Amino acid sequence: MDGLQLARRRAGTVGLGVAQPAPFTGAADVVGWFGALQSQDYHPAKWAVAQRLGPGITDTDLDRAFDDGVILRTHVLRPTWHFVTPADIRWLLELTAPRVHALNAYAYRVTDLDAGVLRRATDLIAEALAGGNHLTRTEVATMLNRNGITALRVRLGYILIHAELERVICSGPLKGKQHTYALLDERAPQAASLDREVALAELVRRFFTSHGPATEKDLSWWSSLTRADIATGLALAGDALESTEVDGLTYWSAPGDPPSPPPSPSVRLLQAYDEYIVGYTRSKHLLDLSGLVAAASDKLALPNGVITVDTQVAGRWKRTVRKDEVIVDAVLYRPFDVAESRSLQDAADELGGFLGARAVVAVSVL
Structure with missing residues (x-):
């Protein structure tokens, strides 16, 4: 393959290569296909989901799916928000949170968030959210400040990220136009854990199936996993993935033909x-x-x-x-x-x- 052939195959695997019918039946299918879909900006991220679902899906439909917990939003893989499914949220966090915590270590230090403060803040948030009590960012901050923990701007952000990475909280339903937080155990009570090697193999397979052809370095950045972890995941994935070399780079993808492209120009x-x-x-x-x-x-x-x-x-x-x-x-x-x-x-x-x-x-x- 040459570069253009790689790009055409990639457009298909990321869900942009098929005109109709769309290969996904709902928001959870799209998000689950990727494992995690970056949602740093909530409204544009909904549009990314909708483009994989085809005509007929509306912004309101995806707000409803989000409110119903069909898709969730949390910090995972990297220090940014992603959409994830309830089925994937726990094992993805267990696998990648230690790496994201390491990336956040400097921010924890400069905002004076040591282990004790973070643990107490997380416990207070968990207590406040218990019983289906969904709180906005402002409401969480008010509660923490009332309990003697300064929770403003960046510091509040990292308190919340830490609680997400610790698998205590995730997104709740919208409250008007405001996002809320909920207990992960209440929002995704059936969320499963995976043995670490099983999780490694699954994440590596999921990435190269949904993003391939792609390189190990691409996956390393996307997932925050080490190259050693990725090598282990590739070995464990076995025949579920195949490689090809183009211009001195090794690209990994799922075997088989990619979806047909839509008519050009698209x-x-x-x-x-x-x-x-x-x-x-x-x-x-x-x-x-x-x-x-x-x-x-x-x-x-x-x-x-x-x-x-x-x-x-x-x-x-x-x-x-x-x-x-x-x-x-x-x-x-x-x-x-x-x-x-x-x-x-x-x-x-x-x-x-x-x-x-x-x-x-x-x-x-x-």
């Missing part, structure tokens, strides 16, 4: 943290085989959404939601032809359908 409006964008470090160049992104890298104040044409990054975008319409400001790295422009409008209309608004596209070219 333009997509991806959120900045879509797994197709953030799932890779060593092999991120497959998104920019022609060097368009590199040529635009010195431009300032670009929107952070990513426009792709087929498998390649071709611009940036942002959305502005108004009462009855969503404005899509598209900044292109090169001019689009008629077919690509039509596909861009189709992508905006898909976003409009998701949000229940008419889509208006405004285009500029760098």
Whole structure:
């Protein structure tokens, strides 16, 4: 395979390669396919899920799934939020939390959060949430401050992250527009633990199946696992994965043919943290085989959404939601032809359908 073939296969495995019918039946299928789907920004992350489900799914549908606990949100893999399923949340945290704690160690020190303070804060939060009592970030902070633990801004953030990593809390249902926290044991009472080797094999298999072809270095960044752990996971995964070498790099993926691509040109409006964008470090160049992104890298104040044409990054975008319409400001790295422009409008209309608004596209070219 060459770089473009790798990129085409990858677009299929991340759920962007099939036109219709969509291969997933619901939000839990999408999130479970990846194991964890980055949700640093909640609203754009819902759009990433919706794009894998196809037309008909709405923003309200995914809020409902989130409120019902079909998908959960917590800090796992890296020091950022991810969507996870109730079935996966416990074993993923058990496997990766020690590494994330190590990454957070400096932040714990500079915010004066030693083991004793973190343990007491976690115990207080657990007591306050018991019995299905879902609290917002502000309400948690008020409770901690009342009990003598300063919980402001960054310090509060790391207190909450620590409690998530310790498998005590996770996301609760929305309270209006505010996110809440809930006890993990109450939100996902059937969440299973796995033997560490079983968990290693499963996470390695899940990543390369959902993100492949990808490299070990890609997985190391995505999961925070050591290269030694990844080597162990690959050995344990056995025939569930296969490798190929291209230009001196070894890429891993699940065996078999990838899904068929949609008709070209296929333009997509991806959120900045879509797994197709953030799932890779060593092999991120497959998104920019022609060097368009590199040529635009010195431009300032670009929107952070990513426009792709087929498998390649071709611009940036942002959305502005108004009462009855969503404005899509598209900044292109090169001019689009008629077919690509039509596909861009189709992508905006898909976003409009998701949000229940008419889509208006405004285009500029760098």
